[in-house]
Amino acid sequence: MASRDQSLHSPLGLLAELTHRCPLGCPYCSNPLALEGRDGELDTATWARVFTEAAALGVLQVHLSGGEPGTRRDLVEIASSAREAGLYTNLITSGVGITTRTMRDLWEAGLDHVQVSIQDSDAVSSDHIAGYKGAFQRKHALAAEAVRLGLMLTINLVVHRANIGRIGAMVDLALALKASRIEIAHVQYYGWALKNRDALMPAREQVERAAVEVEELRRRHQGRIVIDAVVPDYHARFPKPCVGGWGRRSLNVTPSGKVLPCHAAETIPGLEFWNVRDHSLQDIWALSPAFGAFRGTDYLPEPCLSCERREIDFGGCRCQAFALTGDARATDPVCHKSPDHGLVARLAEIHADEPYHYRR
Ligand code: SF4
Ligand code: FES
16 A cells, blocks of 8 residues: 655545535536436435544535535435534535425534525526526525524625626625625636636626725625635636645545545546545545645646745646646646636637526
8 A cells, every 4th residue: 555645734624515416507517517316426324424534634624515415315414414523514505405494404403504606686687597497586595594593604606797797786685694704706617617608708897897896895894794706717817726736625525425636626537536435535635546646736837837826826726727728737827927828818808698508
């Protein structure tokens, strides 16, 4: 057996993708192109073991996600086992598929935090983006119930060309729902979102206006709500330190038990992912080929190799580097120093008012 690297960091967060099943059809879905079916999903007891092993490995937070986690009949038992393992337990939900009764059971099971995704401040637009009539109203009701129970609430908003002009209205909505935080993320263009890139891509002027608006909203609502927002990749000067660095701070477990360094890692061909059915989480973190593939920064080419930001952004996102250049080891082309940066700049200028390809 290979020896463990003593300089390894401990992971802090575990994304538990309980299922790929989901009632919504968002055009920027981050699930993989090949969805895992219900028959292959890990059972309740295996998730409980994974959480115990995660806690022993140093993980502090678990995010129960999907797909829509509410499609799992054993969601309450799964949440309960995460709490029993001593993990801060966060539920990431579309708000569709979880009843107020289940929300109360989750609260009783010790759930700490809920994140509800809302696609827009306007009900008609929100339902159109989600591809599900009536979703907005159900999200609203579930978020209100979570707060009524005393759970911490974050509203998630994924921003793109159709809703980027209503960030202020979304913050108002989050305040009305008594959320403590709103997380404003821009679409990440890999997997399914690549099919809708031209339809989702905001114009540069929209992005610049939104950045000014976010600063103004932060000033206006300071102390009332935390507004988390980052500059969208295609319009940034530097890339983001994706997942805090590959194999450095987080891991993802897919519905069937494969353990990935990031949710999109399967878009990179040739990586070998180990499964929690066959290995302990400790061994997977320390020894599995996929986690070792891009750990650290020694493999990075120039201009990263001699760049002072190398230990800050780790050369950006491996999945994006692969999606845009065909080489997962390349400098993320979002970086203005990348030899491929011209490609990002060109793609950011392409917009098309065409219908969405919904995720079904
Ligand atoms: Fe980051 Fe590499 Fe760009 Fe430097 S050259 S900022 S390390 S992506
Ligand atoms: Fe995979 Fe960024 S999404 S490394």
